[in-house]
Amino acid sequence: MAETKKLFIKTYGCQMNVYDSERMAEALGGNGYEEVSSAAEADMILLNTCHIREKAAEKIYSELGRMRDLKTAKPDLKIGIAGCVAQAEGAEIMRRQPMVDLVVGPQSYHRLPEMEARAGGGEKVLDTDFPEEDKFELLKARPKSKRGPTAFLTVQEGCDKFCAFCVVPYTRGAEVSRPVDRILTEARDLVARGVREITMLGQNVNAYHGAGTDGRDWTLARLIWELAEIDGLERLRFTTSHPNDMSDDLIDAHGRCEKLMPYLHLPVQSGSDHILKRMNRSHTRDSYLRLIDRIRTARPDILLSGDFIVGFPEETDADFRDTVRLIEEVGYGQAYSFKYSTRPGTPAAERGQIDDAVASERLAELQALITRQQRAVQDAMIGKEVGVLFEKAGRMPGQMVGKSDHLHAVHVDSDTLQPGDLRRVRIIGSNTNSLSGVVL
Ligand code: 5AD
Ligand code: SF4
Numbered sequence: 185m186a187e188t189k190k191l192f193i194k195t196y197g198c199q200m201n202v203y204d205s206e207r208m209a210e211a212l213g214g215n216g217y218e219e220v221s222s223a224a225e226a227d228m229i230l231l232n233t234c235h236i237r238e239k240a241a242e243k244i245y246s247e248l249g250r251m252r253d254l255k256t257a258k259p260d261l262k263i264g265i266a267g268c269v270a271q272a273e274g275a276e277i278m279r280r281q282p283m284v285d286l287v288v289g290p291q292s293y294h295r296l297p298e299m300e301a302r303a304g305g306g307e308k309v310l311d312t313d314f315p316e317e318d319k320f321e322l323l324k325a326r327p328k329s330k331r332g333p334t335a336f337l338t339v340q341e342g343c344d345k346f347c348a349f350c351v352v353p354y355t356r357g358a359e360v361s362r363p364v365d366r367i368l369t370e371a372r373d374l375v376a377r378g379v380r381e382i383t384m385l386g387q388n389v390n391a392y393h394g395a396g397t398d399g400r401d402w403t404l405a406r407l408i409w410e411l412a413e414i415d416g417l418e419r420l421r422f423t424t425s426h427p428n429d430m431s432d433d434l435i436d437a438h439g440r441c442e443k444l445m446p447y448l449h450l451p452v453q454s455g456s457d458h459i460l461k462r463m464n465r466s467h468t469r470d471s472y473l474r475l476i477d478r479i480r481t482a483r484p485d486i487l488l489s490g491d492f493i494v495g496f497p498e499e500t501d502a503d504f505r506d507t508v509r510l511i512e513e514v515g516y517g518q519a520y521s522f523k524y525s526t527r528p529g530t531p532a533a534e535r536g537q538i539d540d541a542v543a544s545e546r547l548a549e550l551q552a553l554i555t556r557q558q559r560a561v562q563d564a565m566i567g568k569e570v571g572v573l574f575e576k577a578g579r580m581p582g583q584m585v586g587k588s589d590h591l592h593a594v595h596v597d598s599d600t601l602q603p604g605d606l607r608r609v610r611i612i613g614s615n616t617n618s619l620s621g622v623v624l
Pocket of ligand 2 (some may be wrong): 352426
């Protein structure tokens with residue numbers, strides 16, 4: 185029998201990369217690889233990279249610099265770059281870091297086993313195509329037998345929206361939805377292996393329009409209702425969404441589908457109509473606020489999450505104030521804010537950039553506001569009863585941690601709870617990044 189080789193994968197960026205890394209590990213299992221948790225013992229290191237902001241790509245190059253010693257100590261060590269930096273930089277990576285053996289873009293992961301075999305023979309291999317075939321269908325390998333209680337499942341990939349700041353349409357390609365039957369098969373398989381909560385992933389997941397089991401295209405809402413029929417699957421989530429694709433049936437599902445959790449990540453990016461227009465967002469501040477009203481009418485306790493960019497080209501103080509006011513008006517339970525980062529090849533990269541110190545000041549102000557809001561939303565949970573899906577032991581002895589319906593981390597004292605247990609919990613305390621509760 186062939187000796188098992190050791191694979192170390194480091195994942196950067198979004199949840200879809202986490203999902204992709206799992207699938208790549210499974211696929212390479214077929215080539216005799218077993219995953220390990222340290223780079224030092226690996227025969228192959230795979231960096232699954234993110235290109236969304238500048239620092240992300242620079243991090244990869246410095247990580248590669250640090251790996252030079254490993255490669256010197258073990259000349260047979262193979263180093264591969266996957267993900268969005270691989271897609272965007274392609275052969276440039278091997279030019280800049282000749283010790284890289286393999287570069288694979290996100291749409292070519294099903295070709296990884298064959299690429300690994302060629303790299304093993306000493307070849308330098310690169311694949312950043314956007315092939316026609318269904319990579320997920322071809323990514324069948326050796327699934328892990330048992331799983332934790334939560335899992336990601338990609339249902340849609342890519343984006344056709346072309347926001348002026350964003351590289352995603354170029355790195356992940358055009359919007360594609362997976363067919364419903366494949367998603368259902370994968371979901372049932374996950375549930376059979378212990379999964380009780382699935383987060384459906386897509387760069388534009390609410391634009392989902394995959395081929396349904398009746399031959400028609402299904403919406404995300406229709407898919408949610410179908411997944412909700414699976415026995416043993418208790419919770420559904422999805423991320424990440426665009427305001428323009430928040431259809432009536434999806435809002436209705438938020439109001440009526442018990443398994444769909446009351447949490448919605450719906451990035452708006454800016455509160456200024458002028459900036460939204462320059463971002464090519466094709467919605468306004470007002471249309472977004474009206475949408476939020478409708479969602480809250482359908483599901484009053486929904487926790488809203490968002491993404492914000494500050495320092496976008498031409499952003500004035502007044503534009504920034506509009507964003508601050510919007511955040512104050514909506515009240516987010518969770519929000520992520522970023523300083524605008526120029527991405528080569530995107531329309532906004534061609535425009536006059538604003539002063540970095542001004543952008544940093546705005547970012548600090550926004551983050552302080554968001555932190556206060558998050559804490560206020562958390563504190564307001566005290567005394568409430570929520571569902572918690574327990575995932576693992578906490579840091580303190582006798583403690584278990586899980587996620588609430590609203591995606592807050594919750595810890596309780598218990599000697600009997602197991603990972604995968606879903607319980608009603610009364611919240612009794614709020615800390616910096618988590619809540620504490622008692623099982624009812
Ligand atoms: N600069 C800063 N933030 C960005 N994002 C996407 N592209 C950029 C960029 N060029 C942010 C957006 C998006 C999130 C995933 O990353 O807010 O919603
Ligand atoms: Fe990028 Fe999202 Fe805009 Fe698509 S919708 S271009 S993924 S920010």
